[in-house]
Amino acid sequence: MNAKRWIALGAAALLFGLSIIINIASFAFSNDWTSNFENMLAVPESEYTESVLEAGDLSERIAVLTVDGVIQDTGGATSLFGAAGYDHQFFMDQLEMIKEDDSIKAVVLQVNSPGGGVVESAQIYDKIKEVQEEVGVPFYVSMGSMAASGGYYIAAPAEKIFLNKETLTGSIGVIMESVNYGKLAEKYGVDFVTIKTGPYKDIMSPTREMTEDERAMLQDMINESYESFVDIIEEGRGMTEAEVKKVADGRIMNGRQAIEAGLADDYGYLEDVIEAVRKDFDLENAEVMQYEYPSGFTSLFSMKAQSLMGGDMETQLVGRLLSDYNAPRMMYLYGEK
Structure with missing residues (x-):
């Protein structure tokens, strides 16, 4: 391991130690102190910036939103050494800004995710439905290499879903895991x-065997969330319960299989989806834009740290070192947590 990585690992250990000190100090100081610290690191919604992807009419715009990574709410806290992945609060803020912006006439939602938390996925779904119903903004989905489980859950209410032949999707179901x-x-x-x-x-x-009573309780919870998942697909895709449950057994499928099962509409990359939105909603001259974070210290330091450390085993170990412990919970998730 070279000198740069030793320096990065040393910095990570220092940050880990500081996080322990901060957690201890939070008990000694008032809640105002800790909230002020969190607010200092947060990016206010009003400071989000916009970037133009395709120039056009400013009064009729198409917004491109992206869900990339595991759908989970980290409370706005992103590790300095973590990848710039999905930010739940930022995404929810974008949906709210779209709801309040009369110039946004349609949304293209890019999804490249294995899914994530049951609660976070439901929050996104509910907000998309709110935008569709209250301000009449249509959503088209462009699936990337993966849009599985919760990634499909948030795509289900879209007017149309596009994917690639190689896209992995499906994995409809709920999972809860622990280690004994x-x-x-x-x-x-x-x-x-x-x-x-x-x-x-x-x-x-994790220190004892689960009892049958406990397993039955958890299974009942899992089944309820599963039925909710089936319901939103029935509504979003215009399918019957039997049609959904025929493929809602946790299986993954490729693009062709998803279209044949009624879970998607057509093939297409992002540019194809944008073109379809233009044609279907008479938005040929519309500007295409996306929201972005303003550049700042945290994002700059994060990128620098990643360039020093690379994507090897040391990076993974540091990531685990700096991440919070997550108790077992229900997930709309394909693959390992």
Whole structure:
């Protein structure tokens, strides 16, 4: 490992130590102190900028939105060493800005995601429906290499869905996972002491086997979220429950299979989808734009850190070191968390 990576790893360890100090200090200081610190790092909605992708009529515009990465809400906190991935608050702000902007006549939603949280996916879906119904803005979806599970969930309400023959989509369903290392700990003489207020307080504990009652409770929750997923596809795609459930068994499919199953409409890349929007909604002269973050210290430092560290195992280890622990939760997600 070269000197640059040693420096980067050292900086990461320092940041990790500082994060511990900040968490401890948050108990000693008032909530105002911690909220002010978070606000200092946040980007106000009013400071978002716009960039023009295709020049045209400013009174009739097509907005291009992008969901790239796992759909999850990190509370606006992005690791300095993390990739510039999906930002839930930024995306929700974009939908709100579109709702309030009379010049936006249509939206092209780019989706390149394996899915993510059940709650976050539902928030996006509900907001898209709100924009469609309250201000009449249509959505066309352009799927990238993957738009699976929650990635398909947020695409379902679109007027049309375009993908590529090689796009991986589907994976309709819900998953909740945990790791049980109780036997491994027992082998090495590690004893876990748990004090709880009820028999189910440590449900999905990684230190013991799950009981049948606990499994039944969780399965009931999973089934309810699954039925919600099926319902939004029925409504969005005009399909029957039987037609949806025929392919809603967690399977993934390519573009051809998705079109044949009724889950997508046609093939096309982003430029094809934009052209389809122009033609279908008489927007031949419309400007095509997208929202962006203003350039700042955090994004600049993040890019520099990534260039120093590269995309190897050390990067992954640092990413895990700096990320918060995520308790098991329901996910519309394809592949590993």
